[in-house]
Amino acid sequence: MSSGSPIQIPGRIINGLKTVGVNNPVFLLDEVDKLGKSLQGDPAAALLEVLDPEQNHNFTDHYLNVAFDLSQVLFIATANTTATIPAALLDRMEVIQVPGYTQEEKIEIAHRHLIPKQLDQHGLTPQQLQIPPATTLGIITRYTREAGVRSLDRKLGAICRAVAVKVAEGQHRGAKLERTDALEAEGGRERSEDVEPQPIGDSGAAGLALPPEMPILIDLHALKDILGPPMYEMEVSERLSQPGVAIGLAWTPLGGELMFVEASRMDGEGQLTLTGQLGDVMKESAHLAISWLRSNAKKYHLTNASGSFDLLDNTDIHLHFPAGAVTKDGPSAGVTIVTCLASLFSGRLVRSDVAMTGEITLRGLVLPVGGIKDKVLAAHRAGLKRVILPQRNEKDLEEIPGNVRRDLSFVTASCLDEVLNAAFDGGFSVKARPGLLNSKL
Template identity: 45%
Template sequence: MTKIMPILPLRGLLVFPEMRLHIDVGRDRSVAALEEAMDNDKEILLITQKDVQVDEPTEQDLYSIGTVAYIKQLMKLPNGTLRILVEGLSRAEWSNYTENRKYTEALVKPLISEIEWDVETEALMSIANDYFAKYAKSSSKITAETLAIVKEEENPSKLADMLITHLPFKVAEKQEVLTIINVKKRLDHLIIRMHDELELLEIEKKINARVKEAVERTQKEFYLREQMKAIQQELGSSEGKTGEIAELRKRIEEAGMPEGTHKVAIKELDRYEKLPSASAESGVIRNYIEWLVSVPWSKETKDRLEIDHAEEILNRDHDGLEKVKERIVEYLSVRQMTKSLRGPILCLAGPPGVGKTSLARSVAESLDREFVRASLGGVRDESEIRGHRRTYVGAMPGRIIQGMKKAGTINPVFLLDEIDKMSNDFRGDPSAAMLEVLDPEQNNTFSDHYLEEPYDLSKVLFIATANDLSTIPGPLLDRMEIITISGYTEQEKLAIATNHLLPKQLKEHGLTKSQLIMKEEALMDIIRYYTREAGVRSLERQIATVCRKVTKLIVTGERKRVTINSKMVVELLGKHKFRHGMASDENEVGVATGLAYTTVGGDTLQIEVNITPGKGKMQLTGKLGDVMKESAQAALSFVRSRTDQLQVDKNFFDEHDIHIHVPEGAVPKDGPSAGITMATAITSAITNKAIKREIGMTGEITLRGRVLPIGGLKEKSLSAHRAGLTTIICPKDNERDVDDIPESVRKALTFKFVSTADEVLNLALDGGFSS
C-alpha cells in the first residue's frame, strides 16, 4: 500500500529487509525526518546516496529503490547527534520527491519479493549455501556462528539478503542486489558473484604459496617485495616500485647526461631495483638518482646577443656604473663575433648599497638567461660548496649544484653574493673549494662530493660581489676579474633617487605622482644632510620615511597632496643629521684632514696632534691598527730628521710629549695612507703653523720622506668632494688613477701630485715649509 513517508538518506550504508542496524544521524533535515517519523508510525524510508561526498542530496543523488524501516530505538548522543536502531521491513520504490521546509518526503510503494517454491529455488539455495561455506572456509572474516545461522535459514529471500550483508561487496553492488525483486534472480546473481570472489581468493592463495617458497631463501623484507611483485604480475599492474623505476629510467634517458654519468645512473637504478623498499640504503640511492636527473646536463637557453638591447636594460635599471656596463657590452660583442666563449668570472667590488646584486639581475635579463643567487656570507664549511658525501646522514649537494638545479639550465647567470664574507674552521676552507668553481680551466669538470661525477660549469656566467677585497684569499682573487664600483656622486644619487628610488617607494606606499611631488632641492637635502654613504640604501630608507609620513597625512584627511621642499624635509625627517662639508671653517694648527678607504667607501678623518712638556713619549689614541701605528712612528722619525729645517731646539723631542689622536675612537682605523697626514699634523703642531682647511691628503710616507702610492683614490676623492674639500694632495704615482674619477668630481677638485713629504708640507702649511 502506497503512502507518504519521510526520507532518511544514508552515506556509504545500506539496510536490507529484516536487518537490524544502528545508524548515527547528524544532518538537520535527517533529524527532522526522524522526528516526523517518531511522531507518527515510526516508519521511515532509508535510501542510499550515490555519492558519499554530497552533504545536501537532491532527488538525482539518491537511488530509486530503498528500504522501509521501523525505528525501534532512538537516543541522543553527547555530541548532539542521534543514534537510532532500525529494522528493515521491505524493499520499496519511491516517487513524488518533495522537500518540505524541514525534511524530505516521498510517496513510497512497498515491493514484495516474488518467491516460487520449486526445485530450482531449493537448488539455488543449496548452491548458495555451499559457495558461502567455501568462502567462509577461505576467508577469516566469516565466523562459525554466522555460517550456522545462514545454514538454518529456510526463506530464500531472507537467505539472499543475509548472504549479501556478509560478503565484502561495495555499496553499489549491494544496491544492485536490493533492486532485484525476483528471489531466483537474486540468488543466481549472488552465486555468480561468490564464484568470482572464490576465484580471487584462490589466486591469492597461489600468490601466497609462491611467496612462501621465496621467503625460505631470504628475510621478511624480501618476502614483502616478492608478494608485491607477484600481485602486480597477476593483476598486470605497473604501479608501485615497478612503475617508479620505469619513470626514473625514462628521466635518465631524457636528461642528456654525459656517457660516463649515464652509466653510473643506470647502475645505481639497477641497484635500487634489487633493494627492498624498507632498506635504508634504498632511500639514499633513490635520492641520489633524483638529484642526477634533476640537475641540468644539456638544457641551455639561447643568449640574446643584441648590444642595443643590453645597453637599454642596463641604462634603464642603473645610473652611472659606466665601466661595468662597458665590460658586459664587451662580453656580448665577443660572443657575437666568436659564437662561443667561456663565461667570464666577474667580481663586483664596492661598498654596500651601490647596486651590485641588482646589476647582476640586469645582466641576466639583458642576456635572456636564468638568474640564480647563492649567498656566501657566513659560510665556513667546505661541504657547503662541494656538498656532503653520500655516506653521511642527510647528505646533499653543495650550493653550486643546488643553484644549478634551481636554474634548470647549464648557462645561467650565477650570483655568488658576499664572497668576501666566507670564513673557515675545522670543517674546511670554503674559499679553497671555490677555487675550482671559479677557475675557467677547471670548472668544466667541477666535482661535487655528493654527485661524484664531473659537472660542466664553463658556460655559467659567474658574478661575485664583495665589499672588501682584502679579505678574499689571493688565489681566489686571482681567478676573478675585478670591477670596482666605488660609489656615487651627489648628481648620480640625485638621478638614481629621481628615476628609481622615488617611483619605487611611491608604488610601495600606494601613492601617485600627483599626491606626492618631491622637488629636486628636497632630494638633494636628503642626500647631503640625512645620509652619508657611498651607496643609496640609506637614501632609499629616508625617502620611504617621507612617503610613510605623507601617506599618513593623506589617509587622515589633513592633506590631499603634498609638495616636498627643503623646509618640508626638515618637518618630516627632523633636524639635519649631518653637516654638508666636513672642512673646517678656518685654518687650524695641528689638525690635518686625511682621506681613508673603508669597506663602505671613502671617508675623511681628522688627525689631531698636541705637543705638551714631557719626556719625549708619543701617545696614540683613536683605536688605531698596527699598520697605522707604524705609520705614525715613521712620520715622527721623518719629522725628527728635519730638526734643522723646523728651527727647534735639539732637545725639543726629549723634553716634549707628542699625542696623536684620530677622532671617532670607537671606529677601528688602519692603513698606511695616513703617513703624510700625520707628518703634516706633527710638523704643524711643532712649528705652530696652521694647515690649510681646504686641503685633504693621502699617501704613505717613508723614513726619508718619500711618498709612496696608495689605493682607492677614486673613493677617497668622492669622500673629499662630499666633505667640501677643494684640493687633494696625493702621491705622484697615483696620477694615472685620476681618469677613473667621475668628471664632475674632477672638475670640482684640484689634485696636487707629490713625490716627497717636503712638497706636502710646502703645499699644506699656511706660509709653506722651507727644507
C-alpha cells in the first residue's frame, strides 16, 4: 500500500464489537438527530442497514467484506428532537419520550448526585459546605428555567468554586496567623522579616480575616452574593396587568415553556400584523382566531374603538410573540390567541394564574395537541394554578406526577366558549357547563 493510500480500518460498529469481545453488547448512538451528509457518504443511510432487524443479521463491513450478525446487539439512540431524523430511520426505532423533571425530582437529583459530584471536583467536603433543600429550590426557581438539570449543575459548580476560594484563603490566613503567634511566643518577631506583624484585637488580626467557620451554609442571601441578582424574578401577574395579554404553553426539544401572546389595536385599514419569528402553522392559527372572533363579535359584545362589531373596521391589529429571536411554530397557540384578542376587544384582563394550550377550528372547536406533560410541568414551574387543555387531552393527565396534579386546577374544553369562560374571572358572558371549572384530578 502506497503512502498516499487511505488507511483501511474496521468501521465503528465492528471495532466496537472487537473492543468488548462479545457479539451481544449495548451500543449507544448519541444525538442521532445531528446526522449530516458528507462527501464520504450518508450516515443515516448506513444506519438503516445497522438498525433494521430484518437485514442487520448479515451486516457487511467494508473492511471485513463478510456478513456479520448484528441481530443480538441492542442499539440505544439519543436525540433532542425527532424532527430532523430521516423518516425511514425513525420508522425503525421505538421512540421513548423523556419529559422534564419536576421541582421535587430536581431537588433529589441535586442532593443525591450533583452536589456530591461538585464537592468532589472542587476538593470540598460536606463538613465544609452545606446547601439545604430550600436553597436548592431557590436556585431552581430563581436562577434556572429548564426541563433538565444542566444549568442547575453549573450554578452549583459556581457556588462550590466561590466557597473553595474562601476556604483556601481562610486556610492560608489561618496558617499565617498561627505562624505569627508562634514567632511572637518565641520572641522571634525581630528574627522574622518575611512575616508582617498584625495587631491582635478581639476579632483576631486587624485587616486579616479569620478562617471561615465550618460548615459554610448557603442560604438565599448568599445566593445573591455568589450568583448575582435572580434571573427569573418577574411575576407573571405583571405581564397580565393590562388587556390584550394571555399565556400559552409551548413544547420545545428542551421541555415545556411559557409563551406570552400580546395584542394591540390602532386605527388602520383592517390589517393583521404578526411578529415574533413565527412559522406557517402559527400564522394560520392567528388568522383563524381573528376570523372566529369577528363572526362571534355580537355574541360576546366585542367592538372596535369606534363601537362597530366589525372588529377590523378601520382597525389594524398587531399580534406579537415575545422572544422574537426564537422560532415559534406548531398547533398549540390557537386558544391563546383567541383569548388574547378577546381580552383586547372586551377590555377585560385574563386571569393571571391561567395558562392554556390547544388548536382551534374555524367553527370554534378545540383540537388536541401534544407535549401535555412537558407543558403542564412548565406551568407548574412558573407557579400558575390553572391550566386549560383540550378535552381530548384529558387522558394525558395520567402521566402528570401526583404532586403536580394536586397543585394545579385543570379545565378541559371542547370549544372556545368553555376556554373563554375558564380564562376570565366570572366567565365570559356564556355560562360554562356545570362542573366544568375547578376540576381537580
